[in-house]
Amino acid sequence: PxxxxxxxxxxxxxxxxxxxxxxYGISQSHQIVSYNTSIYDLYAHMFVDTDPDDVDLLQLxxxxxxxxxxxxxxxDRYSDILLVFDLxxxxx
Numbered sequence: 001p002x003x004x005x006x007x008x009x010x011x012x013x014x015x016x017x018x019x020x021x022x023x024y025g026i027s028q029s030h031q032i033v034s035y036n037t038s039i040y041d042l043y044a045h046m047f048v049d050t051d052p053d054d055v056d057l058l059q060l061x062x063x064x065x066x067x068x069x070x071x072x073x074x075x076d077r078y079s080d081i082l083l084v085f086d087l088x089x090x091x092x
Contacts, residue, residue, distance in 0.1 A: 001029065001030055001078070001079035002030070002032075002033055002076060002079065003017075003030055003031070003032050003033065003078060003081075004033050004058075004073070004076075004078040004080070004081045004082070005017060005032055005035070005082045006081065006082065006084065007035070007036060007037075007039075007084045008037070008038065008084070013034070014032060014034050017032055017084075030079075033073060033076070037064075039083055039084070042061075042064075042083070045060070057081060058074045058081075061073075062074035
């Protein structure tokens, strides 16, 4: 099965998830597909004027993506879709 990870950071989250899958002994049977996006923008779009139950997440991502090569990611089937929020403390 494939797991789609929506991340803000390209490297660390993937390494962490690969390690987690190896700890559980399922790293050989799962493929992680990373897609960088602004999770907070995506979250806002999903919850502002929309019922989250009505959102087709893959279709939403495909509509928002401008790169034709990346759009193809959303035609695949995934066993799981994980949204990984990256905590970046902001100076105020």
